[in-house]
Amino acid sequence: MQEQKLTLEAREIRVEFGGIRALNGVDLTLPNGAILGLIGPNGAGKTTMVNVMSGFQKPSTGEVRVDGVVVSGFTPQQTARSGIARSFQSARVFRDLTVEQNLTVAGLGIGLSKKAATEQARDILDWIGYRQGNDRRCNSLPYSDERRVSIARALATRPSFALLDEPASGMNERECEQLMEVIVNIPRRFRCGVMLIEHNMQVIMGVCERIHVLDGGRTLAEGLPEEIKKNPDVLRAYLGDKGTRHHAAG
């Protein structure tokens, strides 16, 4: 459990909900140490993809592997202990627990002793720059602090792969900059890879080394940020046809 894993691979992932194909054959690779962006219009299947990779959704077909070991049949708990952590779109902090306890409990969840989990919690909170009091209960946190705590909590599971689901939503510019600073430092500090779902293009372009674009449950494009920015299919998916012509002209 303690050794970091090298690669997270999703192959041929299909997910169907009562007739609707949320994902239709997606292949995705996340190497340890990399920062990968996952973008796409609303309904493209991004959160479903995260759910599949973190054990919350069983794919109808396809597999998720960590260093060759199939994990797509695991429960969310087993997946967490295999080194895959995730944060949620709606933060989902443990409201009645303190900030520190939110992280401690994550350490306990992967099997650390209480002492180790508590120490780790304090370290991470310090590293992420949270200074407003570790003993604060999470039911009275400002929105951006909730998000920071939820990211920190995911990192407290010592992941090899951290999947962050729209961490920047609702943040102002300064908060986004702080967030980007944090994300960029995650791979080195935690020896893990990061997959970032975001709508905020400034954040995506600012931190991601590669970008994977989904649209309508399929992979639309994958590559370096500069390539994706200029990819006409991507532009069309986001802006519609008018926007593409506009962009190409100006």
Added chain:
Amino acid sequence: MKRILQDYGPLLILVVPLIVAVALLDQFGSSILNRNATEALIRLVFAVGLYIFVGNSGLMSFGHMAFAAIAAYAAAWQTCCAMLKPITMSGLPDILRENTFPLLPAAMTSVALAGIVALLSGLILMRLSGLGASISTLALLFILNVVYSNWESVTMGTSTIVGLPIYVTLWVALGCAVLVMTVAYVFQRSSWGLMLRATREDEVAAASVGISLYWMRLAAFTLSGMVAGLGGVLMAHFMGTVSITSFFLNLTFLVLAMLVVGGMRSLAGAVVGVAVISLIINVFRTAEAGISLGPIQFALPAGTQELILAALMLLILIFRKDGIMAGREIEWPRRRSTAVASSAAKTMELDNRA
């Protein structure tokens, strides 16, 4: 020393006043008052027992009186009615029917039996979703009620078993209350307690950090079943009688009311709830027996007490949903300056290191 006060403050602030109160009652209280106080302490054991599961897991259980009944009957089988057992409870295995056992071991085995049943039923019930598990605990209560009411050769059916040795005094009840409160407090501060409370807050997020709902809930359920068993043993050796009808919906509701009124999410809530409800019960007991206001004598009709309790519960649910203590313990006051000073010191340390 300061650490102990800070860490165990919330427990001590509940326990110490209780000890003091009992000491005073022992010196100055009338025998009726002391009886009522002992009853209240037994209720406290029940409330804390239910709290260990409900408060930490966020799941409701309606089945705890089943565990109390199991332990109470086990105590009766071991300690009561040496003369009559072969006749009235002929279905008991020989070892129980022909022997009487010393009180402490009997109590311990009874509690252990309750714990085993809680564990076994928990193995099954905790597989179910939150609401399903809660409703199934009701099934548990009903199953036990049906079985014990009809298994006459072993339980005397719905007849009352009379003649258990009465040894639960004020101090015995207090000792047990303090014991279970300590167990509850230690549990909620332990790793398991913390993880369980995370599942209470958000099942999905808890799963995402590797916490297993099943094992956590099972542990709490078993522990809390044992405490309920202890309550049953205490009740049996306080009243000297055991009857299945007293471990059914009425008592279930009463214990639930105590947690609702005081607040289900903290130990202090359980204590406060018991205190308030016991006060009401005793006020109404006196009123229903008859009060004389000058020349007028009047008595409230029987059943008023339950009505008022139910109404109180509803009012609390509507207007103060989290109960009187609102899920908070009584914390030892932390001086704010210390917290600020220590974080400032830390920052300076980091700057120096850099």
Added chain:
Amino acid sequence: MMNFVQVMIDALALGSLYALVALAIGLVFGVMRLVNFAQADYITLGAYSLVVPTASITPPLLFGALSPALMILAVIGMVTMLALMTERIAFRPLRRSDPATLLISSFAVSYFLQSLLTLVHGGRPKAVNIGGALTQPVEFAGIRIPGVQLLTLTVAMTLLVALVLFLKKTPIGIQLRAAAEDFQMARLLGVPANRVIAIAFAISGILAGTISLLFVIQTGLLSIGMGITPVVYAFFATVIGGMGSLGGAVLGGMVVGVASALLQTYLPADLRAFRDAGVFGLVILILLVRPQGLIVTGAAKERV
């Protein structure tokens, strides 16, 4: 063979009765996430409204003294009003609470109503003779069936069919069904919350009133806890059937009722008293094998 038919009719009668109660529970659960323990007391109160409040165990009749049509109307009307009142006073303020709070509050309401009844009528069971003539067996294709079984079966089936038609064909019924299976979605589509919830409660009241009459005809007894057993069975029925599915509630009720009747007949005599325990155990068993119940709807699952 004749005996078997008789047993089957018993089983079906009981099954459809439980299906009705389960439907009442399921409707209210669907629109409010509330498991209404007080349903038991709606039934009990309906039964007690037949007699004058006294401490006597053979009380004079109140509604019971009216002509059959009026009596039925009076009892059902009163229980429906009671159900609506409890919704308005106790449950509406709690509407946005979590299921655990709602569960406890319905317990409290139930307890309140029980204490009220005890206060007014006294705690001892009473004997009441309403429609006692109906307990006489009826000859039917060579089989003798107690008239009241036939009545129960007919009434229950009729009500079930009527309800199904209501839920499927009438506009308000469709709205109710939509709300019961996915309340949030229904609200987004413009279904009026207050009205739909009130109707769910009203239906549960009508069903309770009917059941109380059938019970009194069948047993001739009034007791404070008389509604508890059928309602507890009904809870378990909805749990087996899949909470959040109306069809599941009916199916669960049938399963529970039939199982109970069959156990009653085929268990050896000395085990018969444990029949209830058997049924409850069966419930837990089904839940183990299929924890989400027999019929799952999307509403029951939480979105990640």
